[in-house]
Amino acid sequence: MTNIKVLWVDDEIDLLKPHIIFLEKKSYDVTTCQSGMEAIEVVKNEAFDIVFLDENMPGLTGLETLSEIKAIRSDLPVIMITKSEEEYIMEEAIGSKIADYLIKPVNPNQILLSLKKNLDHSRLVSERTTQNYQQEFRKISMELTNLETYQDWVEMYQKLIYWEMELENIEDSGMFEILESQKNEANIEFCKFIEQNYPSWFDKNANAPILSHTLFKKKILPEISKDQPTLLVVIDNLRYDQWKAFESTIANNYKKVEESPYFSILPTATQYARNAIFSGLMPSDMEKIYPEYWLNDTDEGGKNQFEEEFLNAQLNRLGKDFKTQYHKITNVSKGKKLADNFRSQKDNDLTVLVYNFVDMLSHSKTELEVIKELASNDKSYRSLTQSWFKNSPLLDIIQQAQGLGFKLILTTDHGTINVKHPSKVIGDKNTSLNLRYKTGRSLTYNEKDVVVAKDPKKIHLPSINMSSSFIFAKENYFLAYPNNYNYYVNYYKNSYQHGGISLEEMIIPFVILNPK
Template identity: 75%
Template structure:
């Protein structure tokens, strides 16, 4: 290892001679001094990797020295060593961001452990994570060849996300590439699984996962109570890994009561999946029962203008006329801030529904803006950008206010999104829908192996634009591209986030119930 330079500050430094010899035998270089003033002079001239600092010294105390060190070298780790176990000293030291805290008498192994914890931590964690993933890799590879139920697919996807987040913190490009290849293989197999089973999920009495149109009745309604208001937040276009990335922030205000996954219906697109959540119906039933609210892909006008109407009708159908509720859709910062200002007025409702559109806007702007393409160049960066937004968003303020008001919090989404890498050619007439991950129209020509094709939309409860309309859904990380102007189209859309098709990222999504801390 590179030589580690330690500065040890103690007015009784001679008594620590055995510790210093022990460290020098371990190839550490130790510089000693006997006062805070002397330590600060040495630090002005020499770089150190870590400082051991006695708390109880004549002249400048350890705490005063610590404050001076932090002003000059904010990122230099300082380990406080003290005879005193008085709580205020510990709190002062911890508040000043010490790296560790040891009580005298210290033994050499305690010192060594503190050094490893602070200086070797990232290397040790990296090695352990890599070794653990190497073992898990074989298990995941085996599971991939055997997984055959919707529950097993949800579990496997959770495992992949867990390791993706673990490997994100270590600098091992090789391991990350191996995981990426496992995700690609998983999506390949998942596409085959959906192709084989999705239609059957709509048969009466079928063994099927919980899906978008059942979510409100099966999961939200049982949580409603006249004793405690509930806030249901639907973050549009939120992937499971993005939720996991900002979950620790929410945990500061809420404790998790339950977390489950459910499957988004196809197409994994807002007008289908989110309308299904609020209506409690599949799209073909929405079209039939509410023609005044439903719009097909090729119809003019907004496709999600009637979620509130759908929700009202569902509550009525479920016999929940007595539920006092409000519905709010946030599509920009101004709307979000306005709702924060008026948030306390929601406390008299049984249910407050908030649809938050930022993540959807983020994925679309990645397609359209070069700067966002740079900032969200891969899944790790995309997660990081989501967390950065969330920390500074009105949504976090709403969650904080919900906690203060004692609201139960339900957090979910309508579908996820996937970073598309490769084009697959499709030909359709001028009435074919425009989405890059699914198409509906007449006379579609496509590569069979690249899509999940539904000849009769009624089979999966989707409306048909005409008698001969069909649907196709892109699998894995493919996107649908027309042959004319192909190269321009491909370079514009490659490595953008899209939704509507068949992938783990788009279809398996979180449903979380939390109680205020």
């Protein structure tokens, strides 16, 4: 490994000889200059890893030299050394993207610490993160088989996401693979937990989590008042880790009051989960009470065309007369139009914004190919989400909402999972088409890959006919028909799907924020 090359620029460089000898003994290769002009010429002709730059020099000042160096090598870290702590010098230096600054007189250990902080930072962070996760790994493995409540599972999932995001930037890819296997193990245990406990969550007085159909009444309604406008944003398909990826962007305008992930109902699909949020009802009750609004899987037509009507009906049922407006954003132009006119929402008690995030990623009907290409794994999917959010009309709307004093509630209807393993299923022509769940009669399937609901009424789902059942894909399986099996499998493998049972699809974000 070659020595790290340091350029030290100071008009009194001879006085710094002891510091330079100290660094050379630590195997740093130090080149010295006595003026800004000399430093600029040296940087043009030689490659350095880092620069120490005196701010107060005759001729070109340190700040002027910094600007010239950055014009030549924008990525070269520069540590400013100054006698002065005047605020304008610090502001100019920091604005010019210095890596660090030190106040004279400096001692050799300060210099060494600054070098390590700036050059070894990623390595030191990587080593510490790996070491910490190794310590946590055994603890997580032991806990996985002993999780008894839905609260335990929420905490475990949050812990796994924390480590996934900590490990994603470290150099040791092996640790990331270990975490991936631990996530797979967690999903195996989570599916067992859901299979055993989900039906009982609908019993009276059950210790049940907040579910899609109880979210509005129990969590959203208490936050709405006539004293402060509320903006409810429901981002379609948003996983908990994707929320964490852009949380810091929202933090520029809003401070978090509460973050309490909740559970999507089964199937974890838009027509079931999102209609349940707005109606406050489970699907079998929606079908029974509002047959004019509810469509089953095999019915023709859009399945989420009456969310506004469901919401108004729920508010009436709850005896609330809030001034409410509902918006569904399915393309960028609709988002920009609302952003351009958002001030008109300020007199509402509740403004509801459903944002079809996946549709935003592509204007064409090839969302699947686009996401497969740009987001081949969870890390890149998070990165894509973050990039989308930072450049979306939604961020503009949220920034305007802050300026108008809106409370912000951000949530989703269900998450999504990267599917890896096909599982064959056979059904008649009336079987539903979703890859993560099927409903129909006479279904043939591999029992180890699915959770079966032979009597849909027990989990408050409608039956298309008397003998209909539901099956939900476990973990990262997807359901494939025998016809054109290989083509089908290759097309959908490593794509993001929803409707089944996994931590990623079921444990989803709910966040309350106040404007800064």
